[in-house]
Amino acid sequence: MTRGEAIRQFLVKSILPMVSALLLVCIFKSACMKNGVLDYVWLWILCGLPFGLHRTCLWIIPGDKSFGSSVATFALNFIIGGVIGGVVLVWRLLVAAWYVPLTVYRLIVA
Numbered sequence: 395m396t397r398g399e400a401i402r403q404f405l406v407k408s409i410l411p412m413v414s415a416l417l418l419v420c421i422f423k424s425a426c427m428k429n430g431v432l433d434y435v436w437l438w439i440l441c442g443l444p445f446g447l448h449r450t451c452l453w454i455i456p457g458d459k460s461f462g463s464s465v466a467t468f469a470l471n472f473i474i475g476g477v478i479g480g481v482v483l484v485w486r487l488l489v490a491a492w493y494v495p496l497t498v499y500r501l502i503v504a
Contacts, residue, residue: 397504404497408490415441415487439476445486446479447472 422440426433459467 395500395504397501400497400500400504404493408493411486411490415483438480439473442476442479442483443472444479445482447475449475449478
């Protein structure tokens with residue numbers, strides 16, 4: 395692996411997920427404030443929405459029920475997608491932290 399490939403992988407696997415997570419926290423932080431206290435659960439769910447919402451499209455589909463139950467199912471889709479996405483976001487941040495020493499090792503060896 396060349397130095398250019400190692401730096402490119404470092405940027406894609408480490409810097410990009412950390413910057414996107416920081417941007418999502420900055421965007422949703424004000425929406426999760428209640429009485430001056432930050433609600434971390436809702437921040438985790440909202441930050442996970444871009445990473446997990448597309449994974450719930452086939453799980454819960456509103457059927458031939460009333461409008462109220464369809465709206466509730468739609469909201470449940472968003473909450474479940476946020477929780478799944480929060481786990482995916484934490485995993486990507488762990489992978490990003492792993493790529494820091496790996497890139498240092500690759501740059502020393504190359």
